[in-house]
């Protein structure tokens with residue numbers, strides 16, 4: 109992502125904030141896994157969206173219209189001894205020269221400097237409740253200013269939800285964001301193909317997971333957007349099964365929901381196929397039903413349609429199909445009204461996707477589903493899951509879990525399928541797996 113893009117985002121946010129305002133946004137903390145080993149570090153998405161700054165222990169401050177500096181970055185100081193072990197730090201000089209800050213201070217100086225900045229402002233834009241330690245510090249700074257009110261300082265009078273503004277911006281993907289998402293999707297599609305080729309009776313779920321992660325890393329995407337879900341047979345009926353520890357057997361269906369993260373942008377793809385590469389009649393009937401639901405849902409991803417239109421379309425196709433197969437019994441309209449399809453299709457058809465796999469952005473505005481607009485990116489992922497023991501359902505359907513998931517972005521004309529490189533028809537899957 110170019111420096112100019114981060115700058116444009118900060119500008120846009122500052123324009124919305126107006127004068128006499130300050131925005132404060134810390135990045136994610138570095139978390140200890142055990143003893144002195146940390147979890148792999150990932151910056152906070154909101155923070156990274158505005159800064160492109162990858163290091164932990166940093167906070168962004170924006171003060172629109174402030175003469176000395178509008179964009180101030182608090183970050184770690186250079187430290188040769190620490191850098192010998194953990195690598196390069198940009199320091200205060202780098203914050204300005206490489207990340208476009210107008211001014212930068214050591215993160216350890218926050219308590220001294222920030223109250224002086226806060227007392228000049230009427231409104232504080234801040235994300236409350238995400239970082240309890242930082243929330244506490246902010247209230248302490250505000251109290252400090254209040255306690256000095258006799259000296260004429262009154263300090264901020266309003267705290268405004270920064271996320272409300274930021275998440276609306278993040279909902280609409282720019283050209284360079286879509287480029288990153290396309291690339292993440294391309295890598296994930298390649299990795300899914302590798303898994304298809306490696307899948308056969310006797311292989312273990314974790315070996316298929318390893319195949320996926322290996323290919324992503326090999327292609328430069330070292331992080332996953334979420335833990336891969338790889339389950340065969342009954343395991344495919346657990347929506348977020350991440351144990352991935354069983355042996356994959358002949359005649360089962362495999363479900364793999366996995367997507368890499370690239371430059372802090374997610375991909376999210378699910379495919380389901382027979383472990384032995386040939387659909388049985390039952391597997392094919394259910395699979396083609398989910399595929400038809402997905403097609404119907406994708407056809408509804410058009411500007412001007414409601415967020416919920418794709419889901420409604422998927423529900424109609426699945427309910428009708430389940431009745432036809434004898435898995436649901438009754439009148440389609442009534443089954444939909446009473447949400448009986450939820451026994452087998454218990455989740456929604458998708459979610460926003462972007463820097464986070466379940467990305468930010470409101471789904472409703474003033475109580476009504478929002479309209480789809482160009483630049484919004486979402487997943488389309490209907491599914492059918494029939495665990496063993498499902499009441500009134502013939503045994504031949506048991507232990508099949510199918511979800512088909514692609515990532516799409518709304519365009520002026522309709523939508524672009526970011527994950528289109530990965531085949532999903534019965535014929536394509538059988539031909540890849542038979543090869």
Ligand code: GLY
Nearest residue numbers: 334365376489513
């Ligand atoms: N991979 C999680 C989801 O599809 O929402």
Ligand code: MN
Nearest residue numbers: 376487489513
């Ligand atoms: Mn998803």
Ligand code: MN
Nearest residue numbers: 365376377513
């Ligand atoms: Mn998924």
